[in-house]
Amino acid sequence: MERVSVLCLSLLFCSLSGAELQDNEIIEQREVSPESVNVPEPQPCPSDLHAVLREMSVKLAKYEVKLEHLQTLNQEQNAKLAKNEFKIEQLQTLNQEQAAKLKQLEKQSSHMDSQQQVGQVAFSASLLASGSGHTGPFNTHTTLVFRGVVSNIGNAYNPHTGIFTAPVRGAYHFEFYIFAQGGSSGSTRVGLEKNGEHVFNAQEIQSTGWGSASNGVTLLLEAGDVVFLRLWANFIIYDDSNHYSTFSGHLLFPM
CATH class of the missing domain: 1.20.5 (Single alpha-helices involved in coiled-coils or other helix-helix interfaces)
Known part of the structure; x- marks a missing residue:
């Protein structure tokens, strides 16, 4: 009987002690605020991490394929x-x-x-353009000006100075004919000059009647070279409307 009483007392004490502990826990939970308690966040499960990694691996593989395609295209x-x-x-x-x-x-x-x-260079002129008469004599060599121009293709001959100027380097051919009355002073002599240097002469000397002479020459001229005729000192030359005294020249071919 005593043992039963002791057992009952023991059970009663245990139940009271449990109730007191539950009351104390309830009080402590009420006193602690939710903000002051550091509640740990839920951690993902290993299965979720594997799924994320697999998805990222798939996306990365796709990006690598696209990158390779872009590199190939580039x-x-x-x-x-x-x-x-x-x-x-x-x-x-x-x-x-x-x-x-x-x-x-x-x-x-x-x-x-x-x-x-x-290539179209040619001229021909007579000593006088009009009238008739002798020219000369002069006490020095005198350049003859052939004023009766018949043709002057290329305008290389100047009828105001009597000088022909070569427009280009080439081979040129010249001819001249002179005429004069014979007698004590009836001698004619004309020389062809190239750049002031004597080349050829034409001359006729006779005591009576009329006399004529002629000559011709082919010259290699540089562009700018000049050719003209000179009446020698103390000689004469005649011309009229029949054009006995003439000077002609033309370009054979340029070089």
Whole structure:
């Protein structure tokens, strides 16, 4: 009986002690605010992490494929660009060659036009344009001015000075005919001069009647060289409307 009483008392004490502990826990929970308690965040499970990693791996693989595709496309574009640049260089080289050929053709054409133009050089003139009479004698060599111009193609002969000026380098042919009355002073002598240097003469000396002489020459002239006729000192020359005394010349071919 005593043992039963002791057991009952023990059970009663245990129940009271448990109740007191529960009351104390409730009080402590009420006193502590939720803000002051650091509640740990829920951690993902290992299975969730594996799923995220797998998804990221798939996306990364896709990005790598796209990157490889872009790199391949870039290489193709660079190859096309290099081909286009090479073609452009070829076209530029061809254009330069064509421009050089065109310039050469223009130069040749200009040269041919120039030759055709300067190839048309010829003149012929008589000593007097009108009237009649002797010229001379003079006490010095005197340049004869042939004023009766019949033709002056290329205007290389000057009828005011009697001087022919070569427009281009080339071979030129000249002829001159002189006429005078014979007698005590009836002698005629004319010389052809190149740049002031004597080349050929034509001369006739007789005591009575009329006398004539002529000569001709082919000269290699540089552009700007001059040719003219001089009446020698103490000689005479005659001309009238029949044009006995003449001076002519023309370009055979340029050189």
